[in-house]
Amino acid sequence: MREESCIFCKIAAGEIPSKTLYEDEEFRVILDLGPATKGHALILPKNHYRNLFELPDSEAEKVMVLAKKMALQMREKLHCDGFNLVQNNEEVAGQTVFHFHMHLIPRYKGDGQIIGWKPGKPEEAELETVRKTIAEE
Ligand code: AMP
Ligand code: ZN
Numbered sequence: 001m002r003e004e005s006c007i008f009c010k011i012a013a014g015e016i017p018s019k020t021l022y023e024d025e026e027f028r029v030i031l032d033l034g035p036a037t038k039g040h041a042l043i044l045p046k047n048h049y050r051n052l053f054e055l056p057d058s059e060a061e062k063v064m065v066l067a068k069k070m071a072l073q074m075r076e077k078l079h080c081d082g083f084n085l086v087q088n089n090e091e092v093a094g095q096t097v098f099h100f101h102m103h104l105i106p107r108y109k110g111d112g113q114i115i116g117w118k119p120g121k122p123e124e125a126e127l128e129t130v131r132k133t134i135a136e137e
Helices: 007-012 057-078 124-135
Strands: 020-023 027-031 041-045 082-086 102-107
Touching: 007 027, 007 041, 020 057, 027 057, 041 057, 057 082, 057 102
Parallel strands: none
Antiparallel strands: 020 027, 027 041, 041 102, 082 102
8 A cells, every 4th residue: 555656655665765773564664864863763654644544553553562662772772861752643733744654753861852832721611621522422
């Protein structure tokens, strides 16, 4: 399952060279070409899914297991002090390549990177309205 015009399909299939850290039948893990920190990598499924909204459960489960494996390996080998998993879905959320990928970002004390958001200050009633909207049928 692939999309002809998709660069990550070509990278995942090995048709475009990449700095590969790991590969199996379903996934390839590559170094990001514009890394936030040393070791910033991407988990790519070999099948094409636009993003999380299209990712089948069977692959979603494996992505998290693989993310954990890579995080442990990077902590051991790179001696990073922490780790961010980042996964963007659709343009408004920062997605620029429309083939599902999970960012693996090792963090180092003093690395100067900012991955975050500006916290809001909602009233309890507003939180309850949101809770009902999401959770109740
Ligand atoms: P996102 O903004 O979540 O869609 O992330 C896309 C990421 O892919 C960015 O961090 C880019 O630096 C990275 N990227 C784009 N093209 C390539 C490529 N050919 N090889 C490796 N990383 C890439
Ligand atoms: Zn693709």
